[in-house]
Amino acid sequence: MVEFKHKTPLIDQLETGPWTSFVSDIKREHESRMENPKGIDYQFNQECCDDLLGVLELSYDHGRTHWKHGGIVGVFGYGGGVIGRYCDQPEMFPGVAHFHTMRVNQPMGHYYKTDYLEQLMDLWERRGSGLTNMHGATGDIIFLGTSTPQLEEVFYELTHNINQDLGGSGSNLRTPSDCMGQSMCEYACYDTQEFCYNMTMEYQDELHRPAFPYKFKFKFDGCPNCCVAAIARSDLSFIGTWRDDIRIDQKAVKAYVGGELKPNAGAHAGRDWGAFDIQKEVIGLCPTECMSWDGSKLEINTPECTRCMHCINVMPRALRVGLDTGCSVLAGAKAPILDGAQMGTLIVPFIKVEEPYDEIKEKVVEPIWDWWMEEGKNRERLGELIKRQGMQKLLEVTNFKAVPQMIKEPRSNPYVFWKEDEVPGGWKRDINEFRKHHQR
């Protein structure tokens, strides 16, 4: 029976719910590290998982964090991929006194073979905490917790033995992220994996060395279903689309209407929703009212279609994306921090996505970067610069012609923030009281 140094009654409650718990996962890793059945020559503190649970318990008890973040840690020549993490109670929790995060550039579309995962885990158990986040919000493989001396060792083994690079962090291009695209999905309008890989390799310098006023993200969605949520999360979103007609198989439409085919490929079959009603569930929900159904023929007025994907998602056997495919480019999406969350604004309604992608690189990406590098303030995202200097300025620097699709509305902000008077003590704190519990 493996012993735990720290009693953790508060976080133990997280194991009592119906879901798998990260607390249980960390405990399992602690047990594994202490028993060490594989005889691993641990290069990082063997009791780190126990201390990690201890510091989390203390944070629950105090209602505030005991982590400091940021630092000069990194690997030689890279200005990103490593995020320094330090505990502000190192004597109490020596195993996590230094507990740096490493971002590993995920394989495109998150495809890997089992032996690759085993290699990653063997490395991380030996040289880190053994704990990972698969995958972080950025899409990267996140290695959680190691010491400064292990960073170069991990990097060497990653690059030399596993043919794997670090991802982006800081004021760099962040690790480009994509959906599985044409490898699995019939909706994909371009090869997201090839494009994402190409852009990752093209912009290695921007990915590994700080070049910008703040972070910059590319994300690649194969169709407007936006499975990687490029439209909401990336400074430049590449969203697959088409400019000809949706392909209609009228026979299959009738099969849906007649009940022979299940709508949404049976995804909502867990409950009886009644007979499929094409008028109510498809025609009536078309946001631009560009569809009609006369009982025997479905028609779509393509110039009015906004590629919302609803009709295709409901009747995938009857409706297919067009054949003249490419992508739309949207700019300026971001999460809050300054000025609230923003969705991307359409800047290129349609562009072909063809190797070597020079048109996109030279006419879209690089002029926007040049403008942002010159005019962007410190910690100002592209979306904020567009807001500050205006869409017209963006059009000037890119030489894009204004088109009606570059609409500003509808927009929505899904974040609700606390107000100062809703938080005990407001935003002010007693620094002397704080220092009793948190070392400098």
Added chain:
Amino acid sequence: MDEEATKTLIVETLKKKKGKSKFYLKDFYKMVPDEKPRAVKNLVNQMVQEETLEYWSSGSTTLIGLKGVGKQAAADGED
């Protein structure tokens, strides 16, 4: 201005700074106003490679300063 003179100018400017020891990349553009931002970026990154400067990253933002100077370096026992 040639590359070596620009590097010297950057180091001298940083040495004269009081209080702060880490700076945004944009602050370096101001030190060499006649150069394009991309050229300054490349030079600053080269100076990091040569270990004259070093990065400091919060995770979301990167700052740059003279190697070994500042509180973080002392706190880590790395100076």
